Amino acid sequence: MKKGNLTVGIFALLLLLFPLVVRSSYYQHLLIIIFIWVIIGSSWNLLAGYAGQVSFGHAIFFGVGAYTAGILVTKLGVSAWWGMLLGGFIAMAVALFVGWVCFRLRGPYFALATLAGGEIFRLIAINWESLTEGMVGILIIPTFKSKLPYYYLSFGLAAACILAIHLIMRSKWGYYFVSIREDQDAAESMGINTNRYKNIALLVSAFFTGLAGAFYMNYMGFIDPDVVFSLHYISIMAILVGIVGGVATIMGPAVGAVVMVGLQETFRSSFFGLAPQWVSEGHAIVFGLLVIFVIMFMANGIVGDWNKISRLFWRRKAVRT
Amino acid sequence: MTFFAVKNLTKSFGGLLAVNNVSFQVNEGEIFGLIGPNGSGKTTTFNCINQFFPLTSGDIIFQDQSIKGMKTHQICQLGIGRTFQVVKPLGRLSVLDNVTASAFCRVNSIKEARDVAEEVLEFTNLYGEKDKLAKSLPIGGRKRLEIARALATRPKLLLLDETAAGLTPTEVDEAIELIKKIRDSGVSILIIEHIMKLIMTISDRIHAINFGQTIAEGTPAEVANNPAVIEAYLGEEYVKGQGH
Ligand SMILES: Nc1ncnc2c1ncn2[C@@H]1O[C@H](COP(=O)(O)OP(=O)(O)OP(=O)(O)O)[C@@H](O)[C@H]1O
Numbered sequence A: 001m002k003k004g005n006l007t008v009g010i011f012a013l014l015l016l017l018f019p020l021v022v023r024s025s026y027y028q029h030l031l032i033i034i035f036i037w038v039i040i041g042s043s044w045n046l047l048a049g050y051a052g053q054v055s056f057g058h059a060i061f062f063g064v065g066a067y068t069a070g071i072l073v074t075k076l077g078v079s080a081w082w083g084m085l086l087g088g089f090i091a092m093a094v095a096l097f098v099g100w101v102c103f104r105l106r107g108p109y110f111a112l113a114t115l116a117g118g119e120i121f122r123l124i125a126i127n128w129e130s131l132t133e134g135m136v137g138i139l140i141i142p143t144f145k146s147k148l149p150y151y152y153l154s155f156g157l158a159a160a161c162i163l164a165i166h167l168i169m170r171s172k173w174g175y176y177f178v179s180i181r182e183d184q185d186a187a188e189s190m191g192i193n194t195n196r197y198k199n200i201a202l203l204v205s206a207f208f209t210g211l212a213g214a215f216y217m218n219y220m221g222f223i224d225p226d227v228v229f230s231l232h233y234i235s236i237m238a239i240l241v242g243i244v245g246g247v248a249t250i251m252g253p254a255v256g257a258v259v260m261v262g263l264q265e266t267f268r269s270s271f272f273g274l275a276p277q278w279v280s281e282g283h284a285i286v287f288g289l290l291v292i293f294v295i296m297f298m299a300n301g302i303v304g305d306w307n308k309i310s311r312l313f314w315r316r317k318a319v320r321t
Numbered sequence B: 001m002t003f004f005a006v007k008n009l010t011k012s013f014g015g016l017l018a019v020n021n022v023s024f025q026v027n028e029g030e031i032f033g034l035i036g037p038n039g040s041g042k043t044t045t046f047n048c049i050n051q052f053f054p055l056t057s058g059d060i061i062f063q064d065q066s067i068k069g070m071k072t073h074q075i076c077q078l079g080i081g082r083t084f085q086v087v088k089p090l091g092r093l094s095v096l097d098n099v100t101a102s103a104f105c106r107v108n109s110i111k112e113a114r115d116v117a118e119e120v121l122e123f124t125n126l127y128g129e130k131d132k133l134a135k136s137l138p139i140g141g142r143k144r145l146e147i148a149r150a151l152a153t154r155p156k157l158l159l160l161d162e163t164a165a166g167l168t169p170t171e172v173d174e175a176i177e178l179i180k181k182i183r184d185s186g187v188s189i190l191i192i193e194h195i196m197k198l199i200m201t202i203s204d205r206i207h208a209i210n211f212g213q214t215i216a217e218g219t220p221a222e223v224a225n226n227p228a229v230i231e232a233y234l235g236e237e238y239v240k241g242q243g244h
């Protein structure tokens, strides 16, 4: 425990110092993207990893948060920063509805319902042009030229998200979430209102994901339905970040975010320009193989299976354990 | 006042009448046995009591109040705990966490919940296993975990569904002790059991059903000597044979 706290503290300190030392805006940008994914991945993990309700539709909440911020600018003429306040709450309102519909279903059926939900929201965003500008997307002028404000804000949000989930998991809510994951019938007979607590998990998860979406709008300055409501780039990526890092672990999604954003960037840039251009198309295949690998050999992800992994590298330790 | 009563309970699955017009009453402080051959509708009765499925007809009364139509978790919050015949451990949680989660039914802070859980684990003789994963427990431990989890919700009435099935003879004796200890702590018990030694020694009264219908009710001695019960358990042939 103590050792874990120290490690986290040192990492946090290094991350706070990072942009002051590494002035390259490219690397600062990468870390900002990683922080956004820490938030989405951790939120997904709360619902899927801890409460056992596997969502294939987290793009719904990310997109709603992003569009909240964007529409505040295009329709109401107020700063997109108000979206940071509102985005999380609008995402929660949407989550109430999503939960009302999807929690009638259990297990894989719930997952499929959220998948369909995500696609529905994408189509709405495409077709409701009077509100969303449709495929044209929303373009705003970012407030800051420097990456530093975005860096520290996203870092703060990611840290707050992890801390909040950490605290939730040590409370009654946390115990109830994992009980529902392990056996919903047993949970009910233990006096747990499973429907209420599944919705609570969803609401908290949607709140942080919506916040991440609103931040994304502010930071990137451009959104369109195929980006923020994307099944592939958001909903599936959220799952990958969760499972690669390790479901139902506090730091798993953070590790998953680093690995997945790193991989995505490596492919997007065709191995930083070292490989031919067509390689960038291959990332879907590599992501797929990665999922298969993780599920077969490290079902608990990098954090969950850390003992197993460290044993591979430091054989001595293996003898002791 | 009525502590607990099942009134004309009927439950059908499609065409199958699993429970047919069954009525009985459990008094406060009592151990009440429910027996019957395989498939006679005992577990279905429990599932109706804690509202796992809606009743087809009839009513369930707990402390003078009808609990028909309530949600399963509300039944537990009212004070009726249950165990499952097919145990349902929260497999990837520790034994302590299983019971702590349950204890949150009555308390809100994690400290209090853990205190309740540890006390219940002591009581059910599981304290030594508290840090093990629930799924790593052998069947005897899992059955006791079911009881511990139910007790942590502080029930007034406890429904036990075959808690001694699959146990070794020594474990059965321990189970008998535990059930008596629970009763002595002030919890009334409605118990389903196939092991005659257990049900006959601990029950104050027994209700026997067959094919979903009541065939007898009375003290253990009365029920054990009831021809309909003997017939249900040993077969018509046996009873006829006795007559010759
Ligand atoms: N969910 C269900 N759907 C359909 N039929 C069911 C269901 N649950 C039980 N039954 C049927 O109802 C009848 C009574 O089953 P029940 O489980 O109550 O028996 P039981 O007395 O508990 O038997 P056992 O001693 O074997 O546990 C059986 O014929 C069973 O197949």
Ligand SMILES: [Mg+2]
Pocket (backbone or CB within 6 Å): B042, B043, B044, B085
């Ligand atoms: Mg049964």
